[in-house]
Each structure stands twice: as C-alpha cells, then as structure tokens.
Amino acid sequence: MKNQKTKVGIIGATGYAGIELVRLLLAHPNVEINAVSSVSFKGRAISDIYPALHSIYDVKLGDEDSVIEQSDVVFAALPHGLSEPIAKKCVRLNKLFIDLGADFRLDSQDTYKEWYEKNFDEPELHKQSIYSIPELHRDRIKDAKIIANPGCYTTCIPLGLAPLIKSGRAKLDTIIIDAKSGTSGAGRGLTQTTHFPELNEGFCAYKVASHRHIPEIEQTISQIAGEEVKVTFVPHLIPINRGILATMYINTDCKDENELYDMYCEFYKNDRFIRIMPLGQTVNVKNSKLSNYCDISLHFDKRTGRAIIISAIDNMVKGASGQAIQNMNIALGFDEGAGLDAIPPSF
C-alpha cells in the first residue's frame, strides 16, 4: 500500500546527482519522494528545469527545511561545506541522513582541512557518521544515522584495488591510478572547460596528482591494507556524458591473470553489483552505463610483473545516486538492490 512507503526527500535536487536521485527514487518500490528542494530554482516545477521529467514528475521545488520536515530519509546532493547543519537537524529529528557531498567522508579533521581548507564545524557529528561503499563496508551501516556516500573516483578505484590489497600480494608503494571520467562528473555548473565546443574532440588530464579524492581513496585502501598507503592519481576528462574508468597499475607477486581472476571472483562472490569480466575481455564504461554495476577486468603484464586492473562504473549511479540508494536499502533493511535493477543498454 502506498502509505507504507518510506518518505524520502532530496536537498539539492536540481544538481546532477540530485536529479539522478529523483529519477532512481521515482522507480524505487519501497519509497516515495515527498519533497525536493533547490536554492537556485525554488518555486519552479522540477520538470521545467529538466524537461525529461515532463508529465512524470512536475512537483514544485521547495526549501531545505520543508524537505527535512516531510521526509524520514533525507538525501543531500550539495557542494561541500553545506551538509553539517543539515546533518545536525536530521539527527535531532531522528531522520536518516545520506550525504552525497564530501563533508563527512574523511575521518581525520587534519586531512579534511589540508584538502578542503576548512575545519569540521560539528566534530561530534562526525563520530556518528559512517562512510560506506557497501561492498566493503556493508556491515557498518545497519544502524547508521548519517551515511557519508563516497564519490565517483572513490568508489570505482577502491573497488578495483580492494581484493589485491587485501590479499597482501601487492607492492603497496607502486600503486598508480590513471582515471578517466565522463563530463557529468563536473556537475551542472557552467565552466569554460565544459563548454561544448572546447571540450568536444578534446582530451586532457586535470588536477594532476592533486585531486581532492586522493585522501579519500587512500583512507579506504589504507584501512584494507592495515597500513598507510600513498597513491599517484591522475584524472582525465573524456568527452562523453557518463562513466568512469580507472586503469590501475600495481607491482605484485602474482604470476598471471588467472590468479587475479580467482582472487577477485572469490572476494566479490556475494556482491551482485560487481561484475568480474571473463579473462580476455576489457571493460568499457558503456557497459555499466545507467546501471549500478561496477565492472572489473584483470590483466597482467608478464614482461614487467605488474597487475593492471581496470574498473568502470556509471559515475552518477554507482558513483553517486545509485550507491546512495544502495546504502539506504541496507540501512533500512530493504533488499540491497531495490530500485537498482536497471539493465545497462548496449548502445
């Protein structure tokens, strides 16, 4: 019955992660969207801003407080620095808060300050927040009040590295991550870089070895390794809409691809959203597009003794809104894949 559905709300619904939450949650069997907000477009119909929703979801955008009030689960998809006061209200009102921004992702205030040039305003809140890539941290979030949902690179990369690092067979100071992202990762805001005639038919790196996702990646894999790991990380921009692909290089004492393949299949044997590609195949971002899958292919350079691991996700689904829903599903005891069963189109 409709009135048994969980009431959810979205703060920042007109950003790309926000509108993707709308699209996915509208099709979720266990929830209903009760309220959406936007600072930029308050008072306008959401389908005015995104005509793809015309006749499907024409509700008016409200404000942050009305979303919190009307929802049992509050998602925020905002630039960093805005989530702590929202989290505070949600905790006080006993609402589950799921943050797609960066504010609760880093455990260490020092690290946060180093990369985001800002202190924690509410250090106490951070103790109640749980960072979760479900395949790695599923057990943590059963009773979470605040869930820090990882970003796109920081999901794709640790999922690709975790089994090899966990195995103890990686040389930890040799990790190099060459990542490539579709353009929706840059968000809805206008920049010269994402102006069509300048981005189209181009390809470039950006924030070379200085991207803010570095400490988040290192935090996750250091926990797995049981020691501090540093990585070299270079992101690039692909002239496509969606998708992240990371090519990762690590020295290892594994002997061939088969060892890697067995290791990864075993590690992820209970994870429906991880697809280890058959040996000989190479992942392509298009094959996980619009789905919650993380595809991983395993390669080995015998000539140099390096494992080459390639993983790909849809940056807006598994890399943002889909994973946030997956986290919600676990926290609320729904089926982990509820609302996330979209089959990626082949073209």
Place this chain on the structure above:
Amino acid sequence: MKNQKTKVGIIGATGYAGIELVRLLLAHPNVEINAVSSVSFKGRAISDIYPALHSIYDVKLGDEDSVIEQSDVVFAALPHGLSEPIAKKCVRLNKLFIDLGADFRLDSQDTYKEWYEKNFDEPELHKQSIYSIPELHRDRIKDAKIIANPGCYTTCIPLGLAPLIKSGRAKLDTIIIDAKSGTSGAGRGLTQTTHFPELNEGFCAYKVASHRHIPEIEQTISQIAGEEVKVTFVPHLIPINRGILATMYINTDCKDENELYDMYCEFYKNDRFIRIMPLGQTVNVKNSKLSNYCDISLHFDKRTGRAIIISAIDNMVKGASGQAIQNMNIALGFDEGAGLDAIPPSF
C-alpha cells in the same frame, strides 16, 4: 508466480532492435524470455556479443525454429524479406507474431514491390496482419495474429501529423518533413558511413526524397486524411546514438500555436506515452531517450501561415522495440504500459 508469465521469444536477438527487445522484456512484469536466436552468433552466449548483459542474461543463442517452438509470442527483428515464412509458422501454431521488419507494413502489394522490389510471397497472410501505432490503431489489434510494428520515422512522423491532419485544417499538399536520426537506426551492420572517424563531427542528408519509409508514412496519414496524401521527406544522420527528431512544415488555416496546442492535447488526452510540450518549449531528442515517450512541440510561423510541428522519440524504443511491446501488451490484454515505464535520464 513465475510460471504464469507469458513465454516470449526473439528471432534476430543480436541486431540492435533485437537486443533492445531483450533489455526491455527482461524487465517486463508479465513475460519471460524463453528463447533467443541469431544466425550470425548461434551457439554463443548473448552476453558474449553484448557484454552489457554479462551476469544478467548469459543464455545461448539458438535458431529460429526453437524460438517459435518455445514461445507463445514471437518477435522478429530481421532485415526485410525474411518474415513471411516465420509468420506462416506462427499462425499455423497459433502463436502471436510481432514483426519489427518491413514485410507486413504496406497494405498494397504494388507499393511494396515499387519500394522493396519484391512481391508478397504469402498474400493471404497479409490479410491477417495488422499495422499498429497504438495511439492511432489501438482498437485494431485486440485479436491480431500478426502485428506489423512500424519503423522509427514511420512512428515519429505520423504521431506528429495526425491531429492536424485529422482536424481537416492542414493544406495536404504542403507537407514537408525534415527528419534527423541517431545512428543506431542504421543498425549493427558495418558501413563506411557509420565508421566513427567519418560520421563523427559530420552531418548529412541521405536517401533524399527516396527513403523506403515514405510509402509507409503516406499510407498512415492518407488513412487519417481520407484521401491520398504525398509528402516530401528528407532524412538526415545525427552523430548521436539514439533518437529521431522530425521537423514538419504544413500550411494551415490555424491562427496560432494555441489552436494547435489545444487540438493536440485533446487528440492525445488518453495517451500516456505522448507528451505535448508546453508552448514555448522545443523538444529535444535527449528528453525521450531510453523511454517509450513521443514528445511533440507546436510552433506557428505567423509570417507565412505555416504550422511547424516537431516530434521526437527514441528510435529504438518507441521507434522499434518499446512500441512492439506496447502492441503486445494491448494484444494480450496487459496494461498498455507494462514494462515501459522507464524514466528518461536528463543527461
């Protein structure tokens, strides 16, 4: 219960329309895919050919006869000229046959021969086949045995023209259709035209005033007009994957957009998959992508007295496989939109 689902099969499952049928039917609540076939890839797993399906649908491709045998509804997505024998078998075995090819689309054998250089092999079968764009022909197909499913241009264009033609207010000898198609419409077969470096960053017309969809478009709108109508039709190729957009020009005695808007809203008031855009908005193919919607925007050139109607669909969904499922739903008494509720992504 699963065993109450209708058994469906797909002949030609590895072409683009075929694999789109697979994607959509896998998510359909009332059917299960029992068999799929491919001449080119018989014996191989379908996910080998389309890795997007890896771990989701890994069944082996069989042959045509096994599909017919194992299915109560048989879809065929084949080049023209191959469907009559399949239809014959299906009719004999009392299976519903839904043809995504061109063989049963034209009523007149003479017209078929003129444009396809081939006779009907089984003229009797053609009397049992029903051509159906559901919004225009819904009532015909309740008891159909053979459904001729229209192509992409031939869905998008008549849906855009029907209300104005039906109103009697169009000057019928002034219809000009300038259509633009994404590249998946050209199919999976390799051609120099669709070779990436040659198609990308290009734009051109093709088959100027000579495309085989002309007689099919004229057949549909002549029936609505109650007299023979001829159109000028020029298709173009857009360097995108999916979508068809048709810009249609017609002299009319309407006075402004408002008249058109009211006329269209009334005509399609019971059709959930037709979205008449608010006046002032202009349809974009991206907003119906991956959905079964046909979006229509209405414009009027006061300076010359011409209506300008723009309609857009996803050529692979409403223009092929989605519409075939919509036709099946009606023919079998399912909810007309079953399996077709995907919300188009905004980017």
Place this chain on the structure above:
Amino acid sequence: MKNQKTKVGIIGATGYAGIELVRLLLAHPNVEINAVSSVSFKGRAISDIYPALHSIYDVKLGDEDSVIEQSDVVFAALPHGLSEPIAKKCVRLNKLFIDLGADFRLDSQDTYKEWYEKNFDEPELHKQSIYSIPELHRDRIKDAKIIANPGCYTTCIPLGLAPLIKSGRAKLDTIIIDAKSGTSGAGRGLTQTTHFPELNEGFCAYKVASHRHIPEIEQTISQIAGEEVKVTFVPHLIPINRGILATMYINTDCKDENELYDMYCEFYKNDRFIRIMPLGQTVNVKNSKLSNYCDISLHFDKRTGRAIIISAIDNMVKGASGQAIQNMNIALGFDEGAGLDAIPPSF
C-alpha cells in the same frame, strides 16, 4: 618584404570569430596582424586564453583604440550594438572597417529595430556600408569603407538559393529552410544549452521561425528576386563543433536535378569557393570543415515537384572569418583567395 604587408587589427579577438580571424590572418601572405584587443582579457597573452597558439602567437591583448590606431584594416567581431562607434572612428581615420557583427547588415532601420530592438545610432554611416557575400555582391565592395560581413546562416542559405531564385523558376512563397548548425555558432559565452553533458547526445530546434537571421536572409534573396520574399526558417543545433548545413525546399517548374545542376554550375562558374557536388552525392558539413568552401548538392522530389537544395559551410570560416578575409582581399585588390586555400581534412 615584411614591412610591405598591410597592417590589420582585430577587436574582439578572443571570441570564436575573433580567434578564427587570428588563425587565418597569421597565415595570410599579404597582411600582418599588428594588434588585437579583448575587453575580457586585456593585458593577458592571447595564447594564455587559447593554448593552441602557444609559441606561435603570444602577444598581449590590448584595447580597441590601440587596435584602430595601429591598423589599416580593422576587423571587429563583437556582439551586436557595439560596432557603430568603431566604424565612425575608422571612417574618420580612413581605415577599412570590416564588421563581423550584425550592426550594419540590415538596410532598413525599421527592420533592424523590429528584430534587434534598437535604432541606428549613426544612420549616415549605414549609407557608406556595404553588405557582401562576395559571390553575390563582389562588385559592390571595391571601394568600400565599411563592409558588413554576413553571418553563418545568412551566407550558407542565400548561396544555396540564389541561382534558383535568379532563374525565375522558383515559386517564391514556398521556401522552407531547415538549417542545422554546429555549436561554435553559439559563441564562447557559457550557457546551459551548450554545457557539454546537456548538449551532447541531444538534438533540438531553437528560435523556431523567430531567429534574427530571417530578415537578413530575406533581404538578400528579395534583392535577387526583385520582389519581397518571405521564408520559413528553423535552425537546429547539432552536437558537433563546426559546420552549418541547410536543407531548403522550394516548389519549382524545373523537371529534374539535371536542370538544377546545369543552372548552378553556370551561375557559379567563376566562383572558386562554391563547389557544386556531382549529382547523386549529398553534401556533408565535414567536407568543408576548416575551409572557405560552400558545398551545394541538388535534389529533386519528382513525386511532389519540389527542388531540395542542400548547402553547407564551415560556420566559422565561410560563415564568418574566412569570408571577412575574402571581402578584405577584394576590397584591397589582393587575390580573392589569398590566405584561404586550406584544404578541408577528410576526418
């Protein structure tokens, strides 16, 4: 010798038409660029803004007055409404002024006011300005002081229509122009429409029957026709960087393509930048990319008696900066094609 080269300057050098002027004029055998200006980036090196010019042209951007002062020929590539004071200074100082903006394109002040909501500030100046598509107006500009350089649509479309209209065999009230433009036509300024994730994989019409190029197109073809002609014009946006393609529909008493072909070959027999494609071929924007060519293909719909003329140019070369140089060449007595001999790349 270098000091015999004509000194030219560019006002608005960091917009797209401006930077294209820089690229083309740097390779022109008879001129040297003496000064460039930009309001937005004054004081910065031009190669800072456009790194493609790094080590080739690293000069600093100055202001408008310094450009005028240092140049014998002044190009302005500015938004409309800014050119009249520049023209005034140039005329006073006896410099040739070539305006790539809209200010001097329309003869009638009433028409200008209707479409641009602004009066002529200097009506006297307009009497000294010459509008020139060289193939149609070459003779006018030998002694011009102010040259109004046409825009992209307004070059591509009249070149496609001129021979048929001049022949007297077109039915003048049936002209429909369905045009498609690459995205550089929208300029360097940021808009949601040209934000990569929203424009890519989309296609739409814009300013349906209301684009400001309509009066300019009508002005040119009415002069050819010797009577007032009205057209229906609908522009669309193609997700590519460069190129305009116009598909034009006109009722005619011509009997076939051959008549059209002979008519066009004869009309343009002395115009090196017009290429009439062999019958049976269809123009593609990519084949004139980065060149000053206008490619035209001729088609005839026997079923409806309509000529279909397709013409294509590079909107930034023949549709802007290349044509401005062609106009300069004629005005200064250089070879008409000087600096414009680039061969379009095939991919």
Place this chain on the structure above:
Amino acid sequence: MKNQKTKVGIIGATGYAGIELVRLLLAHPNVEINAVSSVSFKGRAISDIYPALHSIYDVKLGDEDSVIEQSDVVFAALPHGLSEPIAKKCVRLNKLFIDLGADFRLDSQDTYKEWYEKNFDEPELHKQSIYSIPELHRDRIKDAKIIANPGCYTTCIPLGLAPLIKSGRAKLDTIIIDAKSGTSGAGRGLTQTTHFPELNEGFCAYKVASHRHIPEIEQTISQIAGEEVKVTFVPHLIPINRGILATMYINTDCKDENELYDMYCEFYKNDRFIRIMPLGQTVNVKNSKLSNYCDISLHFDKRTGRAIIISAIDNMVKGASGQAIQNMNIALGFDEGAGLDAIPPSF
C-alpha cells in the same frame, strides 16, 4: 617555378595516413604530387572516395608501379608486410622511400618476428633503412635511402620520455605509460569496435600490455638510456577523431616540476615542433590537432616522488604523415618545417 618541384608519389593514398599525406603535400611549397595509388579504388578519382577533395584534387588512382616510376620520393602508407618489395624497387631506381608502415621500424629481426610473426624478407635492405623521429634522430637521415617513419604512439611517447631518460635521473624500471588515442588511429577499415553507436559514449583499453608498438617504444628509449628498458604500456580508445595523449609515470630523483621544466626546455631548445607548456598548464589533444606539434606538460607528484609527463600529438600529422614530410624535408635539404606550418584551430 613549378617544374623545379620535387616529384612525389603516394602508395596507399586512400587509407587515412595516405589521404593525410595528400592533404599536406598538396600544400607543400617544394613538391608536387605526381601519382597516387590504391588497390581498393584503382581507376577511380580520389575525390570520389574523399569528397573533401572535390574540385581540389580529382586525379585518378593508379597502381604501385606507376607511382614508383613517376616519383622521386615514394611514400607508402600500407598495412605491415607489404613494404619490402616497394623499398627494393625504390632503392634499385634510386628513389627515396619513406615508409609509414611497420616493416622497417624494428632493428632486430627476432623482435620483429616475435611481435609481427614474420621474418624480414630482405635483411640487406634493413641495413640501409633509417628509423627517424626527427627531434631524436635528425642527424641520421641526411643521406637515407629508406626512412622508417615511426607510428603514432611511438612518436608521442619517446618524445615525452627522452629528456628525462637522457638525464639519467629516471628509475628505468618504473616506467608506466597510459596512452589514449583518437579513433583515426584505427584506420579506415571497418570493425565493430569503430562502429559509431558502439564506440560513441564509450571508453576502453585495448591490447593491454600487448600492443605492437611496445618493442618500438622500448627500442627508442633503450638507445637513449644506453641499456635495455622495459615499459608497461596500455593504450585506450577515445571517442574523438584525432589525437594521442600519453600520461607517463616515472620515479625520479628530481625534486619538483621546475627541474623537469628546465631539463625539457633545454633538451628541445632547437626543435620548433616541440612545445613545452608553461608549468601549471596541462596539455590537451585538441591544441595540437591538425598540426605537427608535440605538446608536453610536466608534473611532479611530491607525495610519491614520481614525475608525470603528459605529451600529445595529432596522430595523423606528427604521428604519421606530418612527420613523414618532416623526415623528407630533412633528407632532401628543405626547410625542416616546409609544408608543416598549419596553426592548430582552437575548436
């Protein structure tokens, strides 16, 4: 005077490297194209195959022997395995032979056999052939009879690595090369991979650690290092037409970017086609498009002590046909940059 121009010919003129040679050589001040050949299109006009050349270069395609006979310089742009007999004829007839294929690139017959599964048919010829990236091997080719012109990756990557390797400050067993290529690198031949709807909006690696350019890259940098160097090399396919970008990771005892910058500026101080980007900028393939430039940007990851070097070229110009012309210019004593002064467009 025209009859003093050197006569050149192109074998394999309708492949992508061949047609790019045509485009560039038509604009070369010191040569004229005397003959072109194609096995697939013999007897047809070259502008029939590539309409971009319509009215510019409409000559008929002949055969290999007629090209050799009519030319003083013979370029071959063929799949590997076909160049030795051509080289033999050219040497006998005392023509300069410039091979854009792979046949003469590897010094070691064993290595060639390992990667190409074929022996040298004419080992003596190989002793007369000179492999040349001009910036690294300029002095070798003054009197060459056979010039082996490097491929795209094998130009872009050694140019990016050479200064650091030459300096002795690189840890040679840590070189990882993550390269990305536009699609023209795959050539004109049709494949499912380069079929537009499958490549567009996708991104993938291919031939992971097994691409045939590996031994060629290692040959060049081992010569510079003075010892055998092995690299890990993973190429990827970008959905754009032109351009290669390589991101290279190397442990070094350099301390920061400044050291790298000075080292590279010094190394290439006499090379007009190498552009070292100002520190802080990051190369983008679009900025060298359609030009013979190799752009290099230098980065340093202080956290891990790795140099990150990014280099980019147009794969069809500096990575194929432009470099072949540069080699010809040096061998014949022309200005090294003759015919290669195209300025890259900014969009």
